[in-house]
Amino acid sequence: MSLKIDKVAKAFGRFPALGGVSLDVAEGEFLALLGPSGSGKTTLLRILAGLERPDSGTVAFQGEDFLALSARERRVGMVFQHYALFRHMTVAQNIAFGLKVRPRRQRPSRRAIEARVADLLRLVQLEGLEKRYPAQLSGGQRQRVALARALAIEPRVLLLDEPFGALDAKVRRELRKWLRHVHNETGVTTVFVTHDQEEALDLADRVAILKEGQLIQTGAPQEVYDNPATPFVFDFLGEACHLPGEVKGGELTVEGWTTAAPAGAPQGPVTVYFRPHELSLEGPEAAGIPAAVQAFAPRGAALHLTCKVGDHDIDLELPGAVAPAFLSPGAIIHLVPNRLMAFKAT
Amino acid sequence: MSKPRMFEAPGIAPLLILIAVTIMAVLIVLPLATVFIEASRHGLEGFRQALTDPDAISAIKLTLIVAAISVPLNAVFGLAAAWAITRFEFKGKTTLLALIDLPFSISPVVSGLVWVLLFGAQGWFGEWLADHNIRIIFTTTGLVLATILVTLPFVARELIPLMQDQGADEEAAAITLGAGGLTTFFAVTLPNVKWALLYGVLLCNARAMGEFGAVSVVSGHIRGVTDTLPLHIEVLYNDYNFVGAFAVATLLAGLGLVTLVIKTALEVRYAGELRATRRR
Numbered sequence: 001m002s003l004k005i006d007k008v009a010k011a012f013g014r015f016p017a018l019g020g021v022s023l024d025v026a027e028g029e030f031l032a033l034l035g036p037s038g039s040g041k042t043t044l045l046r047i048l049a050g051l052e053r054p055d056s057g058t059v060a061f062q063g064e065d066f067l068a069l070s071a072r073e074r075r076v077g078m079v080f081q082h083y084a085l086f087r088h089m090t091v092a093q094n095i096a097f098g099l100k101v102r103p104r105r106q107r108p109s110r111r112a113i114e115a116r117v118a119d120l121l122r123l124v125q126l127e128g129l130e131k132r133y134p135a136q137l138s139g140g141q142r143q144r145v146a147l148a149r150a151l152a153i154e155p156r157v158l159l160l161d162e163p164f165g166a167l168d169a170k171v172r173r174e175l176r177k178w179l180r181h182v183h184n185e186t187g188v189t190t191v192f193v194t195h196d197q198e199e200a201l202d203l204a205d206r207v208a209i210l211k212e213g214q215l216i217q218t219g220a221p222q223e224v225y226d227n228p229a230t231p232f233v234f235d236f237l238g239e240a241c242h243l244p245g246e247v248k249g250g251e252l253t254v255e256g257w258t259t260a261a262p263a264g265a266p267q268g269p270v271t272v273y274f275r276p277h278e279l280s281l282e283g284p285e286a287a288g289i290p291a292a293v294q295a296f297a298p299r300g301a302a303l304h305l306t307c308k309v310g311d312h313d314i315d316l317e318l319p320g321a322v323a324p325a326f327l328s329p330g331a332i333i334h335l336v337p338n339r340l341m342a343f344k345a346t
Numbered sequence: 347m348s349k350p351r352m353f354e355a356p357g358i359a360p361l362l363i364l365i366a367v368t369i370m371a372v373l374i375v376l377p378l379a380t381v382f383i384e385a386s387r388h389g390l391e392g393f394r395q396a397l398t399d400p401d402a403i404s405a406i407k408l409t410l411i412v413a414a415i416s417v418p419l420n421a422v423f424g425l426a427a428a429w430a431i432t433r434f435e436f437k438g439k440t441t442l443l444a445l446i447d448l449p450f451s452i453s454p455v456v457s458g459l460v461w462v463l464l465f466g467a468q469g470w471f472g473e474w475l476a477d478h479n480i481r482i483i484f485t486t487t488g489l490v491l492a493t494i495l496v497t498l499p500f501v502a503r504e505l506i507p508l509m510q511d512q513g514a515d516e517e518a519a520a521i522t523l524g525a526g527g528l529t530t531f532f533a534v535t536l537p538n539v540k541w542a543l544l545y546g547v548l549l550c551n552a553r554a555m556g557e558f559g560a561v562s563v564v565s566g567h568i569r570g571v572t573d574t575l576p577l578h579i580e581v582l583y584n585d586y587n588f589v590g591a592f593a594v595a596t597l598l599a600g601l602g603l604v605t606l607v608i609k610t611a612l613e614v615r616y617a618g619e620l621r622a623t624r625r626r
Contacts, residue, residue, distance in 0.1 A: 051518050071521045078522040084515035088537045098523035101533070153523055 002027040002189045003048070003066075003157060008057030010043055017043040019213040020057065025157075025191060030183050032204035033193045036236070040213040041193045042081075045159050048191065049078045061156060077150030077188070079160040083142045085134040091145050092117050092130035098153035120148040123182060140171040147179075151186065160192035164199060176203055197237045201225060209233055231343045234273045241314050243289070245272040245342060252342055255310055257289045257334075265342035274337035276316045277302070281333055283326040288334025296327055307333070381599055385592035396582075396593035404570040405578035406597070411486060412561075412574060413554040416493040421547050424501025429535070431502075432509040433517070443506075449498045457495045458563030461488055484566035489574065492560040497550045504546030505539055512538055541616065545609060552605045556598060 003025035010018045018040040025031050033041040046052040048059060050071030059066040066074060086094050095117045099108055108116065121127050124144040134142055143163065150158060163179065164172040180203055183190055194200050200207050201221040208218040217229040228234035245254040247270050252261040254272050282288045291307040291314065298304070303323055305316040316335075326333060385393060396402060427446060431439060449457060463469050465482040475482065482488045516538065520530040536543075558576040565572045573581060575598050582591035 049518075049522055051522070071518075072524055072526065074522070075524070076522055078519065080515045080519060082513075082515060084519040086516055086520070086534055086537075097520070097525070097533075101520075101523065101525040101529050149519075149523070 002029070002062060003191075004058075004060040005044070005048075006058045006060070008044065008047060008054045008059065010040075010047065010052060010054045016213050018047075018054070021210070021213070021215045022057075023208055023215060023218065025189060028187045028189055030180075030190045030203065030205045031192070032200035032207045033191060033210060034195070034197060034200040034207050034236075035210035036195055038212070039210040041195075041210050042161055044210070045078075045161055045191065045193050048157065049076050049159050050074050051078075075153060075156050077153060077155030077158045079143075079146045079150050079158070079163055081162040081165055083134070083146040085142055085145055085149070087134050089133075090130060091121075091126065091132050091134075091137070094134070094145055095120055095148045095152050097149060116152060120152055123151070123185065124148040125178075138171075139167050140175055143167065143175060144178075147182065151182075151188075155188060158186075158188045158190040160190065162193055162195070164194075164196075172199070179203065201237070209236065211236075226339075228341065231271065231273065234341060234343075239276050239315075239317065240273050241276050241316070243272045243309060243312060243314075244345060245270050247342060252340075255289050257287065262340060262342055266344045269345040270342040271345045272337075272340055272342050274340040276314075277319060278339050279316070279318075279335050279337040281305075281318065281324055281327070282336055283324075283334070284332050286334045286336075288336040291333055291335050293327060293329055293331045293333055295329060296323055298323075307335075309335070378599060381592055381595045384588060385596040387592075388589050392589045393593045393596075396587075396590035397597060399590070401570045401573065401581075402578060402590075402594060405573050405575050405594070408486065408489070408573070409555050409575040412489050412493050413551055415490045416497060416554050417547060417551045419494055420497055420550050421501050421543065423498065424503075424505055424546060424550075425539075425543065427502045428505035428509050428539075431506055433514050446499050446502050449496055454496050454557065454559030455563055458492045458560035460495070461491050461564050483564050484568065484572055486572070488564035489561055489572065492564045493554050493557055496557050496560045497553045500550035500553060501543065501546035504542045504549070508539055508542045541612070544612065548605050548609050552602050555601055 005021060005023040005025075007020045007022050008018055009016070009020045021040070021044060033044060035041045043052060047054050048066070050066075050069065050073075054067070061074075086097065089097070096113050099113045099116065102108075117130070118127075121130055124147060126141060126144055126148070129137065129141065134145065137145065147160075147163075160179075164175055167175065176199065192204070204221060206218060207221050207224050209216045209224065211232055217224055217233050219227075224233065225237050228237060234240055243254050245252055247253075247261045247265050247267050250261050251258050252265065252270070252272070289309055291309045294306045294308060294313075296303060296305040299317070301319070303316075303318045303320060305318060305327070307314050307316070314335075385396075397406075427442070430436075431443060462483055464471055465475060465488070466472055467476065467483075469483075482491070516534050517530050520534045525533065555574075556576060557574075558580075561574055562577060562580075565574070565577055567573060567577060567581065569581065575594060579591050579594050579598065582588075582594060
């Protein structure tokens with residue numbers, strides 16, 4: 001284990017930010033800390049960086065007590081949400097900073113520093129911009145400078161706080177691909193914080209989902225997406241439809257439609273969860289959850305459908321823009337979720 | 347980018363500009379011009395005489411000494427206070443902020459009087475000081491204390507909003523990159539606030555040299571010994587030496603104008619960098 005976080009807790013005044021989180025990060029792993037705002041993910045990241053001190057718990061890096069080291073001694077590369085570039089320094093000076101502040105004996109020669117800066121500029125694809133000031137760069141470029149600056153010190157762990165939070169959607173996607181590429185290239189253990197599930201699922205080797213200072217679930221992206229441990233995780237990882245149902249023996253009944261209960265479903269009244277794109281539509285005569293069609297329209301490559309199941313409004317987003325013939329406003333159709341989960345009704 | 351227009355009202359803008367210019371002319375330009383005109387009534391000779399008078403020279407020296415001591419002290423205090431307030435959470439922070447503002451809200455005369463109450467002959471420590479042969483009131487020390495108290499807020503007040511706006515992330519970044527406390531301060535904190543600091547120091551200096559009320563209380567008006575420039579002007583004026591009073595006033599106003607010119611010149615020269623340090 002590269003990084004071992006054990007029962008770390010932290011409160012700000014009376015507000016508990018982290019309530020005993022334990023988490024291991026493997027050498028070279030790319031881990032996403034995913035959670036809504038206030039879930040404690042940034043606090044955990046700042047504890048790893050040494051910028052906050054936990055009230056209790058331990059953090060070890062390759063067996064060494066990380067909490068005994070100051071932020072300065074940890075050699076952790078941190079990329080801040082708003083980049084925190086030194087505004088009065090050029091791009092090259094920003095990147096070189098971590099090398100120039102080393103004690104004289106460990107400091108590389110001026111030549112070596114220049115070479116390292118040139119290498120990093122190439123890695124982050126910013127050649128030719130070394131003389132610019134941060135204010136003269138776009139958001140995406142600043143982000144890359146911040147990363148190059150963090151990588152310059154050959155960090156033992158790389159920490160990124162909402163790395164794409166302040167960028168527009170297109171730049172985000174490009175940078176995501178690129179960050180993955182940089183990670184593959186450098187192989188440094190990386191922990192990044194995000195509230196964007198798509199980003200976490202797309203980028204990380206493993207996702208750790210936090211809520212209100214508690215670690216809810218960890219696992220590979222597909223694993224947590226397919227098997228959410230709690231209704232919260234199900235809702236947080238994507239669009240979800242909710243319907244009341246009942247489990248009796250091995251059978252689940254939803255609005256008069258009976259099917260085999262999913263594995264691990266509790267007995268009694270439940271709330272059934274499914275994804276609005278993971279189901280098939282059946283005609284008026286078929287079996288399934290009966291739904292009254294209210295409106296439908298193609299939306300890009302998908303078909304958007306609004307219908308009513310009992311008293312519940314359900315919004316569906318079906319792949320393929322062609323509507324089946326039986327679809328008309330007011331018609332009764334049947335929904336058959338391909339995959340559903342049942343959690344105890346609250 | 348075009349400026350949004352709130353409403354269309356032809357003639358309003360010129361009217362407002364006219365009012366502003368008139369007020370400025372009557373309240374600022376006219377009195378200042380009077381000072382220069384009155385001072386040169388007897389030609390350059392009168393000017394020269396007033397400024398080479400031993401008492402005047404002593405007043406100039408004293409003013410410069412007082413400013414040279416109190417401005418650096420307040421610059422250091424302002425930096426320390428702004429750093430503490432914007433970078434740390436501690437009990438009594440609001441009280442500290444209020445205390446920094448206090449000299450702005452109380453009369454300078456009171457700021458002078460407190461020192462007399464503390465260190466004057468009848469003051470709390472008066473007897474003890476007299477026993478040890480230490481004199482504070484009616485000396486340069488007293489003048490410096492009074493000036494420091496009056497000019498205390500200038501540097502801190504310039505720095506606090508800027509440092510609050512800039513946040514602590516850059517310093518945190520420097521530390522994670524392996525920089526020590528001093529390196530972080532000199533390589534990151536100070537360069538980011540240097541213009542605000544300079545601006546605060548200039549304002550502080552202008553006020554330190556021009557302070558009258560507080561200094562008047564602790565000075566004792568010993569001619570040629572504890573009279574600063576503003577006090578010397580009053581003395582000359584009360585002696586009906588109008589040319590002299592206005593000549594020295596010209597010098598004092600000139601010092602203020604120089605401050606203003608330096609500040610404006612710096613703003614023009616470093617406009618780009620100023621913008622860069624103010625924005626994220």
